[in-house]
Amino acid sequence: MTAPEQRRRRGGRLCHCCKAEQPFCWSCTCGFAICPACFADNKWGLSNGPTWICPDCGRVHLLE
Ligand SMILES: [Zn+2]
Numbered sequence: 860m861t862a863p864e865q866r867r868r869r870g871g872r873l874c875h876c877c878k879a880e881q882p883f884c885w886s887c888t889c890g891f892a893i894c895p896a897c898f899a900d901n902k903w904g905l906s907n908g909p910t911w912i913c914p915d916c917g918r919v920h921l922l923e
């Protein structure tokens with residue numbers, strides 16, 4: 860049973876980098892989310908080829 864309120868916030872996500880609601884963000888299970896524009900800005904620090912690393916918890920994610 861998931862709370863429907865959290866899932867449909869206008870379909871957007873809050874980017875933790877620019878603090879704006881974005882139609883798409885890469886997100887981590889810890890709650891961190893980053894939009895493609897900010898991701899591109901921080902790519903050197905976040906991404907390592909096909910993966911990106913959450914700056915908050917260090918979890919490694921596959922880029923989709
Ligand atoms: Zn952003």
Ligand SMILES: [Zn+2]
Pocket residue numbers: 887888889890891913914915916917918
């Ligand atoms: Zn995380």
